[in-house]
Amino acid sequence: MDEIIARSNIYALLSRILLQELDENVLDILKVDPTVLDFFPHWNEWEQRTTLSNKEILEEYLNPDFTNLSILHLVPYETFYTRSDQMIETGGANPVTDIYSAYDFLVDYEIARVVSADHIGIELEFMHHLCEAQKKAFGENDMDAVKELENVQHNFLNSHLLRWAPMYLINMKYEARTPLYYDSAEMTLEFLLNDNEILSTRL
Numbered sequence: 001m002d003e004i005i006a007r008s009n010i011y012a013l014l015s016r017i018l019l020q021e022l023d024e025n026v027l028d029i030l031k032v033d034p035t036v037l038d039f040f041p042h043w044n045e046w047e048q049r050t051t052l053s054n055k056e057i058l059e060e061y062l063n064p065d066f067t068n069l070s071i072l073h074l075v076p077y078e079t080f081y082t083r084s085d086q087m088i089e090t091g092g093a094n095p096v097t098d099i100y101s102a103y104d105f106l107v108d109y110e111i112a113r114v115v116s117a118d119h120i121g122i123e124l125e126f127m128h129h130l131c132e133a134q135k136k137a138f139g140e141n142d143m144d145a146v147k148e149l150e151n152v153q154h155n156f157l158n159s160h161l162l163r164w165a166p167m168y169l170i171n172m173k174y175e176a177r178t179p180l181y182y183d184s185a186e187m188t189l190e191f192l193l194n195d196n197e198i199l200s201t202r203l
Contacts, residue, residue, distance in 0.1 A: 001138050008131035010191055011124050017184045018076065019121025020113055021063045024054040030180065039187050042179035065178045074171055078118035081164035090116045096123065096160060103152065105129050120168060123161050124188075127153060154199040161192055 013036070016026060030036050030043070031054075037044040048057060070076050078096070079089040089095070096118045100107065105126050107117045114122060130153050137145035166189055173185035 001135065004131055004135045004138060007195065008128055008135060011128035011131060014184065014188050014191065015121045015124035015128055017180075018070075018124065018188065019119065021066050022058060024058070027054050027058060027062070040180060040183035043183050046179045061178050062180060065176060065181050068177065069172050069175055069181055073175055074168060076120040076168055077116050078120075078123065078160060078164050079116065081167055088116050089118070094118055096126070099152075099156065100126060103130065103133065118160075120161075120165055123156075123165075127156065127161070130156070150199060151203060154196065154203055157192065157196045157199070162196060165189070165192060 016022075017030075022030070030040075031049055043049060048061065052060075068074075075081075075088070077088045079094065080086050082095070083089065094117050100117060103126075107114075107122055112119070112122060130149055134146055134149040134153075137143075137149060169185045169189040173182055173189075176182040176185060
């Protein structure tokens with residue numbers, strides 16, 4: 001159970017960082033949470049993290065970097081990497097639509113401010129959603145559901161995230177201008193590969 005909770009929390013954190021610009025509440029957590037600081041060593045060592053105000057960090061560093069990495073120079077959508085024409089599929093033919101529906105996962109486009117359901121932040125949020133469902137099943141001692149959800153997570157990683165996210169994250173790491181987004185790219189890539197390896201050994 002503890003492992004499921006930890007995985008769920010990591011997926012939620014990474015999703016939030018990669019989905020949209022940070023706000024001051026999230027930044028407060030990233031600045032002081034010891035677990036986060038362990039995960040993000042360059043961010044931990046960045047002097048401005050403790051010397052500048054949240055407003056300065058967001059407006060002068062983090063938000064411009066996010067815009068550069070998610071809108072201007074890089075494309076954080078699965079279909080851009082998997083379609084031969086590099087077009088983003090915004091309609092019902094998007095490859096993640098059916099599996100989202102099957103597991104009662106709805107994308108709130110107004111809040112997320114993404115153009116398609118296959119954004120990396122949304123796909124990470126879906127993994128968080130599956131972990132939460134697995135946690136609920138574990139609490140209800142429904143081991144068949146726990147195993148099924150583990151299979152779904154493994155399949156989603158291999159059918160979707162791991163087919164394209166490593167390319168995006170490697171580019172993100174190369175293009176990042178702030179230690180937070182550099183560390184986020186590195187952490188996300190390492191976590192996805194490690195999580196898949198653990199799930200593979202069980203299945």
